[in-house]
């Protein structure tokens with residue numbers, strides 16, 4: 232009796248709780264298809280892999296990034312000799328900036344991308360399949376949850392990110408925590 236009352240109440244509660252409150256936001260990461268990936272026509276291929284995996288797109292824009300933005304993005308590498316060249320390469324053409332969401336997405340995206348050096352990347356990973364040199368490694372992904380949060384805030388205004396429920400969510404996740 233009590234159990235059925237409780238389950239009735241939880242059904243009512245769900246029905247009247249806004250979606251944004253009900254589905255606690257999962258982890259997010261920042262992914263960019265670099266200018267070489269765009270020039271080589273790999274945007275669709277890369278998005279396809281993240282979609283097929285089950286991750287959810289929360290934001291995306293096609294843009295030419297300013298050198299100031301890129302300098303900020305790579306600020307941790309500012310004392311490296313390759314820093315100016317890296318910023319120049321990233322500013323050399325349009326790129327696709329994306330925010331992807333899902334449980335463990337920061338780490339899993341890194342696994343899907345392969346190693347920073349394409350030569351160390353296994354076949355089946357994005358870099359393992361599509362590129363050869365570290366300076367033309369076609370994709371960026373945040374290396375930790377902390378840098379993901381920083382990078383998302385740097386590349387996207389809050390209103391450029393969208394919360395939504397994937398139709399197949401309950402077939403991708405066992406529980407909707």
Ligand SMILES: *[C@@H]1O[C@H](CO)[C@@H](O)[C@H](O)[C@H]1NC(C)=O
Nearest residue numbers: 282283284285286398399403
């Ligand atoms: C989600 O459902 C659509 C439509 O059935 C399907 O095409 C897509 O591959 C599914 N996505 C995942 C990650 O299973």
